[in-house]
Amino acid sequence: MSPQRPQRPSSPARRGPSRPRGRAGNAGRRRHEAVDEPAQRGPAEEIILAVGAPAHGGHCVARPADDPTGRVVFVRHALPGETVRAAMTEKNAKIWRADAVEILTPSPDRVDSVWPQAGPGGVGGGELAHVALPAQRTWKRWVLADCLRRIGGPATAQAVAALEEAGSSGSIVVEPLASEAAAEASGQAREARLAGTGTRTRVSLTVGPDGRPGMHGFRSGTVQPLDRLPLAVAAIEEIGLLESSRWRKHYRPGMRVEAVAPSIGEPLVLLDDRVLTSQAHATGRRRVEEAVDASGLGLGELRYSLHAEGFWQIHRDAPVTLVDRVVRAALGQEPSAAGTGGDGAKALGGARGKRVMELYSGAGLFTLPLAMLIDGGELCAIEGSSQAVGDARRNLHGLGSVRLSTGRVTARSVTQAGQAMGKAPDVVVLDPPRQGAGREVIGALAGLAPERIVLVACDPAALARDLAVLLDNRYELAAMSALDMFPHTHHFETIAVLERR
Ligand SMILES: C[S@@+](CC[C@H](N)C(=O)[O-])C[C@H]1O[C@@H](n2cnc3c(N)ncnc32)[C@H](O)[C@@H]1O
Structure with missing residues (x-):
């Protein structure tokens, strides 16, 4: 997708010069207000940009249209190949940033935004909502x-x-x-x-100074009130957090509002530390139940119980997809990260008795099916949140040869866990937070010399860094797949499988 290689999806083309329609256009004008903070600064400088390739972070690399050799500007809300009028949002010696506020030459991949309030000058978290989903x-x-x-x-x-x-x-x-x-x-x-909307089972809001819930503007401390939550599952939209007076009376400026819609049972709402039902009644319930179909692995439906505020994969299809991919990649005879379907039980025939280490294991999303499949093997997991480890213990109750440790994943804790296993693990699965595992942890992991490593990454820059260290340490890449787990944002998930040379 570039001016040279434009993608041509099935989305309706927008012809001729146009402002982003409706609220996006208004949001563009609102952006000027945001840029104006503090108010005396005056209107944002505008610039005509020729937009080039996308770059990590949800923006494209652009250059001033009348000076293609000129300074690079990172522009949001644009598409490769477009010419846009953009309002500067940051300009210093290191970086120039801008928001496209008028589209002079639209890309055929541009569509009416599914979330105009995340448009120019709007909230973060929906920066690709103006891009046709295949083009995203x-x-x-x-x-x-x-x-x-x-x-x-x-x-x-x-x-x-x-x-x-x-x-x-x-x-x-x-x-x-x-x-x-x-x-x-x-x-x-x-x-x-509307594909990609209505998929998020967790939503996090902040109450603004006016008592209305919203989200922070992109790179801004200001809460912008929202009037819709298009990315949330219907069960969260139906709670009416944005408009209902039954909620308003509970809100205080600065309060965090989290809505959790588990796959089993009613949604819960967390207002700072208080838990309420979807009808805004106080409840002693602090846990949610999740079901994950692992029949592709021959395991039927897996059940998990976790604290409502605990980490859980946010897209409603993510748990089932990741469990299938990651467990197959870890325990399958072939080191494939690419495919689903097929006879999982057969492909995993050699899993019994395997020795597995899992890092950043959360509430046990992967730990449970791994432990079930290695029957007679050994599993050692490390996770930093004691609450998540408590949840994982509950979820794995009764499964033998599993050691769940609470603690930071560090080079030292990885080496010690390896020593405690006695013999090198056959496979290590790691799903680190956005910043990745880092050179030292990866180095210690390579030092344990497992035959296979499955690296799950939600940030491509961190993935590239961690992968490079593994390739330098006697591992070769055997398979890779990438999943669009966060539609309408720039985020996605990658699974890399490495084998020891
Ligand atoms: C991306 S989540 C993955 C959890 C699990 N694999 C899942 O899919 O539900 C990353 C997990 O790493 C944990 N974590 C983050 N930094 C950590 C660290 N330095 N040491 C140990 N655990 C950490 C978080 O608490 C979180 O549970």
Whole structure:
């Protein structure tokens, strides 16, 4: 997706110069107000930009249209190939940033935003809502390839390009999750247009000074009130957190409002530390129950119980997809991260008796199916949150040979856990937070010399860094897949499988 290689999706093309319609245009004007903080600064400087390739972080690399050799500007709310009028939002010696506020030459991939309040000058967290969903995945594919090349270095980029799944393009396709794939394949224009909305089972808001809940403006401390939550599942929209007077009376400026819609039972709402039902009644319930279909692994439905505020994969299809991919990648005979379906139980026939280490294990999303499949083997997991470890203990109750430790994942704790296992683990699964595991942890992990490592990454820059260290430490890349787990944002998830040389 670039001026040279524009993608042509099935989305309706917008012809001729146009302002982003409706609220996006208004949001553009609002942006000037945001830029004006403090108020005496005057209107934002505007600039005409020729927009180039997407870059990590949800923006594109652009240059002034009348000076293509000029300064690079990171522009949001634009698309590769467009010419836009942009309002500068940050300009200093290091970086220039801008928001596209008028689209002079629209890309065929531009659509009416599914979340105008996340448009120019709006809240963060929906920065690709103006991009057709297939083109969002192309955007992310480019960003992944760019991070692997720039941050991982030539050896990392070559290792990825050599994978069968990278195909002739040499890059990894970012796949839709089941809901989006079904909506896009439905043949229904409305369903396809709204694909990727209504998928988030967790939503986090802040109450603004006026008592209305909203989200922070992008790179701003100001809470902007919201009038819709288009990315949230219907069960959260229906609670009426934004408009209902029954909620307003509970709100105080600065309060955090978290809505949690588990796959089993009623949603819960957390107001700072208080837990309320979806009807705004106080409740002693602090836990939610989640069901994950692991029949593809021959395990049927898995049940999890966790604290409502605990970490859980946010897209409604993410737990089932990740469990299937990660467990197959860890315990399958073939080191594939790419495929789902097929006879999981057969593919996992060799799992019994395996020795597994899991880092950053949360409430046990992967730990439970791994422990069930290695029957007679050994599993050692490390997780930093004691609450999550308590949840995992409960979820794994009765499964033998599992050691769940609370503590930071560090080079030392990884080495000690390896020593405690006695013999090198057969496989290590790690799902670190956004910043990745880091050079030292990865180095210690490589020092344990497991046959296989499954690295789950939600940030392509961190993935590239961690991967480069593994490739330098006697591991080779065996498989990689990428999943569009955060539609309408720039985020996505990657699973890399490495084998010891
Ligand atoms: C991306 S989540 C993955 C959890 C689990 N795999 C899942 O999918 O539900 C990352 C987990 O790492 C934990 N964590 C973050 N930093 C950590 C650290 N330095 N040491 C140990 N755990 C950490 C968090 O508490 C969180 O549970």
